[in-house]
Amino acid sequence: MAVRNPAAIRNVALAGIAGGGKTTLTERLLFTTGATTRMGTVEDGNTVSDWTKEEQDHHHSLRPSVIHFEHEGHLVNIVDTPGLSDFIGHAIASFPAVETVGIVIDAGRGVETTTRRLMQIAAERNLPRVIIINKIDEAQVNLEELTESIRERLGSACVPINLPAAGRESVINVFDSHDDNAATEFSSVEDAHTAIVEQVVEVDEALMEEYLEAGDPDALDKGKVHAAFEQALREGHLIPICYVSAKTGAGIDQLLHVFASLLPSPLEGNPRTFITEDGSEMQAEPDADKPTIAHVFSIASDPFVGKLGYFKIHQGTLKSKSEIHIGDQKKAIRISHVLRPQGKENAETDAMGPGEIGVIAKVDDVGFDSLLHQGHDLDGLHLKPLPLPK
Incomplete structure (x- = not known):
């Protein structure tokens, strides 16, 4: 039975402070890609992500919610996570399900304690990160100063992959397709393009030599630059900065391009580490023909469906009407x-x-952090412990 090629899958967790606009951003992504025909709002309690009555009453996400859409020939799974401090553990628990963590920053509030904490935990889990500056439509925000503040507080690896256009009604690609004559809110397309290419080529000595000899970032082979880009993400040497307004839609097309075609697939990301029964470490392989290994990262309850277990397949294939072992x-x-x-x-x-995110219902034995696997050879296997709040 054919399953989707993991090369055509992207998994991203949206994490960040409460009120930063993660759920509104999710709505905008769904609407722009045609997955929905209208945008819901947190205030009206009709978003796709916040579907429980408690979330609708509180106007806040209280648990992770999974949505998906197709873009540029790829399936993109988004895990919209809660930002309230009391529920931040749910966000962290979602990290093993994705190859990239998207840290959403409210342009008007900048880097906060929760932002730094989530960035650090993602780094400890060896997960590529991307920073998404939301609410760029707010006129009082100085985006240039905010960008410099992010680089100062979160590190020089944070480099813009696009820039807000003058007037902030759109966002301009400065990496894999760029127009040096486009007017930007700050900096310039040429300078930003050079900066991100220089950051990328630093991870590849041969490519760096080519760049130094050519003196022109556009003279480099695009395939080699993309490979170095993926390596830089995996190694934490590059943390792209994206600019969007979930409210107006500015920058959404560029963000979709980054999500669908630039961020790592399950084949390109850093694989999660599992602990075997004898205490040794192993890494799952995103191969559909190998024994199934799926990890349950979230549990929910639906009044009509019952218990729901959300899982990420790290190896093998999970079929309907198949038999599986739990733990x-x-x-x-x-x-x-x-x-x-x-x-x-x-x-x-x-x-x-492998690489897909799914859900099973009405399985009472499934709990948070459960491992689903085939046969008894993988008995005792579990995900490397998560740095959850104490």
Whole structure:
């Protein structure tokens, strides 16, 4: 049974402070890609992400929510995570399900304690990061000063991959496709393009030599630059900065391009580390033909469907009506349906392969951090412990 090629999958967690606009951004992404026909709002309680009554009443995300859309030929899964300090553990628990963590910064509030903490934990988990500056439409915000503040507080690896256009009604690509004559809010396309290419080529000595000899970032082979870009993300040597307004839609097209075509796929990201029964470490391989390893990163309850277990497949294939083991339980359970989540709505699918995020329902033995696997050879296997709040 054919499953989606993991090379065509992107998984991103949106994390950051409460009120930073993560859920509104998620709505904008869904609407822009045609996954929805209208944008809901947090205030009206009709967003795809915040589907529980508690979230709608509080106007805040209280648990991770998974949505997906197609863009540039790739499936993009977004995990919209809560930002309230009491629920930040749910955001951190979602990190093993993705290859990239998108840190959303409110342009009017800048870098806060939660921002720094999430950045650090993502780095400790060896996860590529991207910074998303939201609410660039707020006229009183000095975006140049904010960008410099981010670089000072979060590190020089933070480099713009696009720039707000003059007037902030759109955003301009400065990396893999650029117009040096475009008018920008600050800096210039040429300077920003040079800066990010120089940051990227530093991880590849041969490419750096080519650049120094040519003296022109556009003279480099694009395939080599892209490979170095992925390496820089994996090594934490590059943290791209994107500019958007979820409210007006400015920058959404550029953000979608970054998500779908520039961020790492499950084949390109840093694989998660698992601990075997004897205490040794192993890394799952995103191969559909190998024994299934899927990790449950979130549990929810639906009044009509019952218990829901959200999982990421790190290896192998999970099929509807298949038998699977949970943890070190001796008896296998039967998975009636494998579902693809879209907020509250779950669409049945025959099978999911490595890199995909799904949900199973009405399986009482499934809990948070459960490992789903085939056979008894993987008994005792578990994800390397998470740095959850104490």
